[in-house]
Amino acid sequence: MTYALEFKDVSKSYNENIAVDSINFTVNKGEFFSLLGPSGCGKTTTLRLVAGLEEPTSGDIFIDGKNVNSLEPHLRPVNTVFQSYSLFPHLSVKENIIFGLKIRKFDQEEIEERLEEVIAIIDLKEYLKRKPHQLSGGQQQRVAIARALINKPDVLLMDEPLGALDLKLRERLQVEIKAIQESLKITTIYVTHDQNEALAMSDKIAVMNKGKILQLDDPERLYEKPSDPFVASFLGNSNVFEGTITNKIFNSANLKNIKVDSELSGNAFLILRPEIITFDLEQSFDEDRNSIEGVVEHILYRGSWVDILVNVNGVKLEISKENNFQISLPAEGEKLFLSWNIKKAWVLDGED
Amino acid sequence: MNVFNRKLGLQLNYVFVLIFIYLPIFLMIALSFNESKYFNQWTGFTFKWYQQLFENQNLISAFNNSVIVALSSTILSIIFGFGIALFMFRVKSRFSKTIEKFIYVPIVIPDVTMAAMMLVFFVFLSNFFDLKLGTLTTIISHTAFNISFVAVLIGSKFTRKLKVLEEAASDLYANNVQVIKHITLPFVMPAIYASVILSFILSFDEVVISMFVTGPGSTTLPVYVFSMIKKGITPVVNSISSLMLIFSLVLVSGVLVLSGKDELK
């Protein structure tokens, strides 16, 4: 079966700078595929390689089974929604949207038909005659998406499209974009540095760092069972500890005698998601639980939940608690015991 | 020196500079209407010095030559200059970086030096080709320096923003020619208008280079006027100078209005 998109050992470097380092992945038709990672990890470069705006230094890129390495951008069945929207300032909203069709000399009827279709999905009827600078950020974003979708591309590329918008708008558009993508069944490659965004919208996520793909998985597995310490600390809050395991006991520089449910031995990483940790005033001696002592350092009020930073033997653990206004929160400087079910912790093999 | 003095000083300087620049100009224009030949007496208002201009065949043909040369070199400069500007913007090779530096040379070079260069070159060429100093050599020489002005002026409008827009157009199925036609050209149009006017003025006003490379019968207006000034003849010089000034003034206003429009946006 042919994949919508396939990368085989693709590398891209600029002089000595390696932006993308021999990456491999496949994307199925209709999939929402995200490239997630910090600035400079190579995710945008990867996207541009798909669009044809960069040429790979080595390796092969296949779109719908066809090798597109030297195929120029304007010949690829791919459309991009750029980070800064890139709406053509001298054209109206309508002219922007139908640009791709007019360039290819579609006839007027077909253009009008497709325009109607797109407007049905993305509500833009009132703005058609306006110029881009007369629209707000969110509206411009919608125009950019419409401009891409109207061409019915085989692959839709989105480069951090929601980065410039405020939180509320971003969350709303996330839902909208995902809904559109699902109903149109259009293969989408989505670049973002926001892990919540990626987790919420994607079918599959590729976490990248320094030009390499560290892990490619669906959101649940990525979050709960990261295969790499970087992935673990990038997705969700920290609490990643490096140490050694002997006979199911984990020891690190600061954490001693932690029970782990793992057959691994030697160097290892212990990953504790904030959600699995509870705090008590007394130590728990449950066989299934670890219980360690710490001092509360900071309480960060986040509205619907609270982050509590606890100092355990020199190292900080972060726990999150839903703010249900009833349970009283510990004060800064207070001593308490953090405990968790050993089965819920996640352990990774470390390097030797 | 306290603040008040400093402010006053600045304002005085401002006024002084403006007077310094414009007084001679107004004086000259006023004198072009003076009945008398001498500029220390005003004997009446007249148009006769302007009339004499239009009766001077040599002057009229010099004017025509200037217009032909200016138009031709402008057209050539725009084509070559736009290409170079686009090249410098899109290609980032060692070669293009070298061009970026050397493109300033024709702008800064003193006209005497350039005049000498061109003369020497054309005379050398005339040994092999049937090339006489005349309109063609003047057009070539003017184009040689105008290209740089055009390239720099248009080049200054090529920004990051344009690059992303060009990529977006490419992404939307536009080939190279279409990108230039639909995106690049509209984006830099004000600079192109400004370049057209700038090239025209620079060519039209050019004295020394023209002096060296024109031949008999192909004299340009500034060269003709210069010889008149050297001979120190009639106040006709006043009137032709005033006309040239006003002519350029109208064109320059065009430049500023068009490039100023962009700043205000």
Place this chain on the structure above:
Amino acid sequence: MKISKFNNLLGLPGVVFLTIFFLTPSLFIFSYIFGTRTSTGKTSFDKIYFDSFQQILDFNVLPIISKSFSTAVIVTLLCLVFGYPFAYQIRKFSNKYKYFSLFLISIPFLTNFLARTYAWKILVSKNGLLTRFLSIFTDTETLLFTDFAVILGMVYVYLPFMILPIFSSLENIDDSLLESARDLYANPFKTFYYVTFKLSLPGVIAGIVLTFIPSLGAYIIPQILGGSKAMYLGNFTVLQYIQASNWPLGSLVSLIILIFMAIAINILFKFEGQKNL
């Protein structure tokens, strides 16, 4: 890839044209230095001559070089002294007056400089306003054909070349920068020197180069205002080409001007952080 080939081709016509019609002529100048003037006025290249170098000494060219150089320096300084405050003052205006002032200063920048030089000639000739004004204080009969007139004339023509680049780089200075500097230094002088002046330096350098080089090679202005007696590099060069037919010497002098120019451009580029023309 086709796009990059296309982009390279875009520049090709212009680059080819400039190579043939600018670069090559400049190389010719260089080679003519080693010729010699024959009795018929043509240049002979039958062997490598160094006559032109000798003539630099014989014909008293060195004083001319130093005169042109010192004139150019004076002109540049004067332009700087009057031009910088002017640019600084415009900056304080609101947008409307700012652009109007720019307009006022740019018109001379591009209007016919022959006409402007001539207009200045009117002022400094025997009965001109400026001459009469100055004769109240000093014993001057006529300003025309003096070095003083030439210098003033050059300042008159080149002043906008100094003002515009300085204004451009002053414009780029963020007001918020000035505010935080004022906070730190509290002293308006120090603010000006450490912040404003230093940041406007690229524009100042550009202005200096754009004023100095034309002044060095000026021909028209000294000719009109200084008369045929006036000997500056520009006049001297033209003399060699048009009247004396001594092309080797003319070329050598042109080369000297070119060298000064190359040095100046290099200095300009060393200081140029931003593109501020």
